[in-house]
Amino acid sequence: MSDNHLIELKNISVSLGGEQILKDLNLYINDKEFITLLGPSGCGKTTTLRIIAGFLRPDEGEVIFGNKKVNDVPPHKRQVNTIFQRYALFPHLNVFNNIAFGLRIQKRSKEEIKDKVTEMLSLVNLKGFEERDINSLSGGQQQRVAIARALAVNPKVLLLDEPLGALDLKLRKDMQVELKNIQQRLGITFIYVTHDQEEALSMSDTVVVMDGGVIQQIGTPIDIYNEPKNAFVADFIGESNIIDGIMPEDYVTEFAGQRFKCLDKGFAQNEPVDVVIRPEDVDVVPLEKGMLRGEVTSVTFKGVHFEIIVDVQGFKWMIQTTDYEEVGNKIGIYVEPDAIHIMKKSKYSGLYGDYSSFSDEIDLLSDVTYEEGDGNG
Amino acid sequence: MAKGLGKKLITAPYTVWMMIFVIVPIALVIYYAFTDSGGAFTFSNLSYIRDYSRTFLISIELAVISTVICLLLAYPLAYSMSKMSAFKQQTMIMLVMLPMWMNFLIRTYAWMTILEGNGLINRAVRAIGFEGFHMINTNGAVTLGMVYNFLPYMILPIYTVLTKIDKSTVEAAQDLGANRFNVFKRVLLPMSIPGVISGITMVFVPAVSTFVISKLLGGGKTFLIGDVIENYFLGNTGTINYNVGAALSLVLMILILVSMTVMNKFDNGETAGGVI
Numbered sequence: 001m002s003d004n005h006l007i008e009l010k011n012i013s014v015s016l017g018g019e020q021i022l023k024d025l026n027l028y029i030n031d032k033e034f035i036t037l038l039g040p041s042g043c044g045k046t047t048t049l050r051i052i053a054g055f056l057r058p059d060e061g062e063v064i065f066g067n068k069k070v071n072d073v074p075p076h077k078r079q080v081n082t083i084f085q086r087y088a089l090f091p092h093l094n095v096f097n098n099i100a101f102g103l104r105i106q107k108r109s110k111e112e113i114k115d116k117v118t119e120m121l122s123l124v125n126l127k128g129f130e131e132r133d134i135n136s137l138s139g140g141q142q143q144r145v146a147i148a149r150a151l152a153v154n155p156k157v158l159l160l161d162e163p164l165g166a167l168d169l170k171l172r173k174d175m176q177v178e179l180k181n182i183q184q185r186l187g188i189t190f191i192y193v194t195h196d197q198e199e200a201l202s203m204s205d206t207v208v209v210m211d212g213g214v215i216q217q218i219g220t221p222i223d224i225y226n227e228p229k230n231a232f233v234a235d236f237i238g239e240s241n242i243i244d245g246i247m248p249e250d251y252v253t254e255f256a257g258q259r260f261k262c263l264d265k266g267f268a269q270n271e272p273v274d275v276v277i278r279p280e281d282v283d284v285v286p287l288e289k290g291m292l293r294g295e296v297t298s299v300t301f302k303g304v305h306f307e308i309i310v311d312v313q314g315f316k317w318m319i320q321t322t323d324y325e326e327v328g329n330k331i332g333i334y335v336e337p338d339a340i341h342i343m344k345k346s347k348y349s350g351l352y353g354d355y356s357s358f359s360d361e362i363d364l365l366s367d368v369t370y371e372e373g374d375g376n377g
Numbered sequence: 378m379a380k381g382l383g384k385k386l387i388t389a390p391y392t393v394w395m396m397i398f399v400i401v402p403i404a405l406v407i408y409y410a411f412t413d414s415g416g417a418f419t420f421s422n423l424s425y426i427r428d429y430s431r432t433f434l435i436s437i438e439l440a441v442i443s444t445v446i447c448l449l450l451a452y453p454l455a456y457s458m459s460k461m462s463a464f465k466q467q468t469m470i471m472l473v474m475l476p477m478w479m480n481f482l483i484r485t486y487a488w489m490t491i492l493e494g495n496g497l498i499n500r501a502v503r504a505i506g507f508e509g510f511h512m513i514n515t516n517g518a519v520t521l522g523m524v525y526n527f528l529p530y531m532i533l534p535i536y537t538v539l540t541k542i543d544k545s546t547v548e549a550a551q552d553l554g555a556n557r558f559n560v561f562k563r564v565l566l567p568m569s570i571p572g573v574i575s576g577i578t579m580v581f582v583p584a585v586s587t588f589v590i591s592k593l594l595g596g597g598k599t600f601l602i603g604d605v606i607e608n609y610f611l612g613n614t615g616t617i618n619y620n621v622g623a624a625l626s627l628v629l630m631i632l633i634l635v636s637m638t639v640m641n642k643f644d645n646g647e648t649a650g651g652v653i
């Protein structure tokens with residue numbers, strides 16, 4: 001397993017301007033893997049990427065490529081290439097010369113450069129754009145040129161810093177598919193930075209969830225979604241109801257004044273825990289059949305389903321259901337044992353997962369997008 | 378329409394200003410250049426160019442030399458300024474601008490007292506036991522005056538362009554394997570060409586037409602086309618001839634226009650063709 005590690009970050013700490021950005025970070029990246037660093041603004045994901053690219057030297061810890069320590073190797077001598085947040089194309093060069101930039105530095109022959117640029121242009125579906133001026137291209141086209149430029153020099157690893165952030169939703173979805181295809185076709189390692197959890201889940205082999213300069217969880221998208229390690233991960237990835245509970249014994253949890261069967265074990269007797277229940281895993285049933293009872297306080301139509309907020313003994317649950325419920329309806333709630341996920345208490349307990357302050361959370365989310373625009377995430 | 382009228386009223390003063398102070402003078406120059414003292418149409422004024430072809434050449438030569446020296450001094454300075462901390466950058470900008478707060482004539486007179494036979498430099502040199510140099514009233518002194526006076530006009534546009542270059546384009550170049558030399562040669566230098574072009578324009582144009590610097594630091598030994606034109610307008614009663622002065626001015630204007638057009642062509646070629 002460990003021979004397969006292409007890049008290792010060992011005990012990395014970084015401070016910028018007196019503020020600690022990364023705290024004792026450990027991460028390894030396998031060859032040919034699509035790994036995503038996911039987290040809100042300021043979580044240290046871009047900093048991690050810049051350390052791998054060589055633009056930033058960690059205060060402490062080791063960056064290892066293959067089996068060599070590369071802390072002191074400057075960016076132009078590293079076998080990684082970056083797709084920058086705002087592409088960073090060369091405005092004084094046309095499309096051809098942008099893509100040929102790295103090849104010219106390597107002093108390749110004219111024919112070789114021409115062949116490679118042509119190959120790259122067809123890879124990113126920009127045939128015939130050789131002579132075009134960079135400023136005459138749309139955002140999506142510039143993005144493609146940036147990808148072609150980075151891939152032209154045959155990097156072992158491609159670093160992508162929120163590459164789709166500036167594109168509109170439709171284009172972003174198309175590019176997600178295209179990037180994944182390119183990665184699989186060329187068989188190179190992609191290290192992808194984003195704050196968009198959906199993007200992370202749909203593209204990655206491995207997702208690294210970060211917050212406050214610390215890795216919160218590493219796992220496959222399915223693991224991260226189904227088995228979040230703490231309230232932060234549960235809340236950041238998808239929607240979650242996170243309820244205070246205890247574990248009276250193995251396979252039994254108690255919350256909202258009642259006991260429920262669950263699939264988790266290994267906790268101390270009566271250990272306080274966070275209970276995660278995804279909105280789509282909650283069934284709405286007639287009042288008398290419900291394990292819990294509550295009153296509908298709001299209904300939002302979301303296309304595929306309705307999103308309803310239900311007040312259960314003062315705690316607001318989010319439930320996704322295909323049946324319409326009117327505000328004020330009293331309903332029963334039913335949860336299968338395998339829909340209940342138990343997490344150990346963490347410093348994030350109590351911060352997330354209650355939908356009584358739903359509107360605040362939307363503010364918080366828009367803040368994230370705004371700050372992300374600074375590019376220092 | 379009321380809105381259209383309002384717009385016209387706002388721009389009217391500028392239009393009138395431009396008419397009076399730009400269009401009319403140029404028209405007058407052209408009128409005088411093609412008439413004799415009696416007001417009759419003639420080409421004969423232009424024939425004086427032959428008498429002053431050497432003066433034209435010296436003016437261009439000194440202006441080109443000054444511009445090149447300015448560029449060689451300004452580029453490295455502007456480049457290192459653009460890499461300094463924000464506070465240092467502001468301080469440097471202040472220092473570059475500071476001499477411009479003083480009158481142009483006073484600055485040039487100051488150079489006279491420095492370069493004179495009994496000036497500061499020569500007194501210092503003699504004090505340590507060497508013989509003095511002859512510096513004032515030479516082409517060198519005139520060139521020095523031009524470089525000193527016009528240097529800020531070269532530094533500022535280059536500095537502005539360099540600071541506006543997005544840092545991530547430099548990082549992108551490093552990322553693609555460019556060392557410092559290649560980053561400069563393939564990214565910073567080509568991207569700063571527009572600043573260099575406007576710097577060259579802002580130095581060359583006043584340098585080629587100056588008459589004060591050549592008069593004060595050249596002392597009549599270095600006679601530039603600006604001095605000739607000045608003489609025709611403001612000289613002794615015997616030599617005053619608006620018509621010849623206007624003709625020479627017109628030729629100078631056309632000369633500058635042509636060189637600027639060529640420069641701009643060069644700029645466009647550079648940006649479109651790229652560095653190969």
